[in-house]
Amino acid sequence: MTAPVIDAHIRLDTHPSHSSAVTAHLTGTRHRTAHALLAARGFEPVDERTLVLARIDHEEPYWAEQAAQALAGEGITAEITPQLREAIAEEWTWANYPMPWCTRDEIRQVSDEAHKIYDDIRHGRLVIHAHADDSGTTVAVGTYRDSGKSVYLHGENHLRQVADVFDSTAQALAAFERLHGDTLRPGPAPTTDTERQTAQALTTLHAPASAQPTPPVQQPETVPSYAADPGDHDAILHQFLARHDEWEKWRTWTDETTHAIHESQTLRIERVHEAHPRETAWTIAAYESPVSDRMWHLTATGATPAPVLDTLLTHLAEGDAWETAIGSPVGEQTVTAATRPLTDAGWKHTVNGRWIRWETPQSDAGIQFDAFAAQNPHSPLATWTLWAGPSIDHPTWEIHASPYTPTTLLANLTENLAHGTGTRHHSPTKPKHTAQLTTAPAALPPTPASRQTSRTR
DSSP: OOOOOOSOEEEEEEOSSSSSOEEEEEESTTHHHHHHHHHTTTOEEEETTEEEEOOTTSOHHHHHHHHHHHHHHTTOEEEEOHHHHHHHHOOEEETTOSOTTSOHHHHHHHHHHHHHHHHHHHTTSEEEEEEEEETTEEEEEEEETTTOOEEEEEBSGGGOEEEEEESSHHHHHHHHHHHHTTTOEESOOOOOHHHHHHHHHHHOOOOOOOSSOOOOOOEEEEEEGGGSOOOOHHHHHHHHHHHOTTEEEEEOTTSSEEEEEETTSSEEEEEETTOOTTSEEEEEEEESSTTSOEEEEEEEETTOOHHHHHHHHHHHTTSOTTOOOTTSOOOHHHHHHHHHHHHHTTOEEEEETTEEEEEOTTSSEEEEEEHHHHTOTTSSSOSEEEEESSBTTBOSEEEEEOTTOOHHHHHHHHHHHHHOEEEEEEOTTSOOOSOOOOOOOOBSSOOOSOEEESSOO
């Protein structure tokens, strides 16, 4: 059966300043559908009508063609420019590739797995605890947030692989220290040139050269998740809905708000598109049944960082967002479980009357528990407040949660605040105020010298 034609057109082209990256420019009244489908296939949004595909394995032309074929099956036209056609048809191989027995498809499979690891690290799904040098090869150890699985990584860039798996973080760290105690360093390793170039392609589309001086390019830096850029909240929602078909959405007739409802009718999201950065842009509510009162709800402002928002939406898709304790007060055990990641990370803990607070050593982010609001579920006051900025009274962004918000959801959010990372942009001349916490490379065999093409460009 032929898919219905959707009024959306995609123009796939080579990136103007990155040798292998691909851009996608959208037109048509249904461009948001195409936007979500491209985002689900690795393209990252620059704005509502422009996306970029940039990979550490330089296989963007191949994956762009795969995306075009998939979009055609959805009834969406994808135009491939002649220069991108040329790049797709070009045959190339890696010089000094350390696994010469692999076929071209097998090499592509290895590098695709490496790119997935890179994306997991970059988006905070895989937290790197430590790295080391292993006879000239970078190795690292980290833990996946969703599964709790810890992994030993070997290699860098397109050669990074999972070399071992552990049941716990403690077990993984003990093994890593035993193997690499002499060269072990805490946290992720410095970014490689390839990772920096890929990040630049994802964050910047350079304007064509002109006689006019151009402003300095905004360079991204990796920072704690609470200090990261908010990114494109609409694109984040589109990606979430594209990945989870058990959710349905619609926009209000004024086109100012999008509602998303789980197929059970008991979990709902409201997204206000033009909200001020410090005003409520997201409201999430859970219900015991489709016609019952709310069990719990949570709000987030428009400047909430993308990694924090990703963590929140990921939890909603995991199926335990209905966990709550209706009818029983929020006790010490609940508070301890929700804030344990902050305690483990060394955040300052203070008690001031009915308020209990945890703050970073720099006092630039924190979480507050209001014991009075917790015992009064019908009070308009927030039981939980997560924030970052100059102070809790003047936050850059904040999240408010009601008394019966699931402990697992709060624990995921505090884990992200304590250990997650994200991207923030700054001018090259602007001094950095945050230590560089970059992604963790590793490498199975020696890193290949360069990518070789079958003909001279």
